[in-house]
Amino acid sequence: MDKQAVYDQLKVIKEQLDQTATQFTDLQAELTQVFEQNAELEIENQHLRDLLRELQKTLPEAPETQQGLSKSRQILEKLYEEGFHVCREFYGTRRKQDEECAFCLEVIYRDQ
Structure with a gap:
């Protein structure tokens, strides 16, 4: 070489x-x-x-509220109102500019 x-x-x-x-x-x-x-x-x-x-x-101890939401769904609703996703796809992430999320609303309000 x-x-x-x-x-x-x-x-x-x-x-x-x-x-x-x-x-x-x-x-x-x-x-x-x-x-x-x-x-x-x-x-x-x-x-x-x-x-x-x-x-x-x-949250009150009553199983159902006037709105018909269980205690656990009330918690999800409160988290959603504070700007967090509660749906399976984006759970725990912040909602950008508090935009609506159909997936989250379905989780909170289905079967009412």
């Missing part, structure tokens, strides 16, 4: 290593972002649980 071939092979390996290092750095940044988002969601989830506990304490 001549010197030029060795040099060319080393150059190719160096380029591959540089490319791998760049991929590693990008992957590391994405993983960090996922961990941060996960931590934020865990905190928001805990806040929602705390809010749910508070709402459960404030």
Whole structure:
């Protein structure tokens, strides 16, 4: 093997290593972002649980209200009114600009 071939092979390996290092750095940044988002969601989830506990304490013990909603649906309605999704598709996420969600309304008011 001549010197030029060795040099060319080393150059190719160096380029591959540089490319791998760049991929590693990008992957590391994405993983960090996922961990941060996960931590934020865990905190928001805990806040929602705390809010749910508070709402459960404030609701009357009667199984049905004048509106015909059970205690659990009243809680879902209250969470919805505070700007959170209660539907299966988006549960726990904030409703953007308090837009209506047909899925949430179906969960709260079906079978009345």
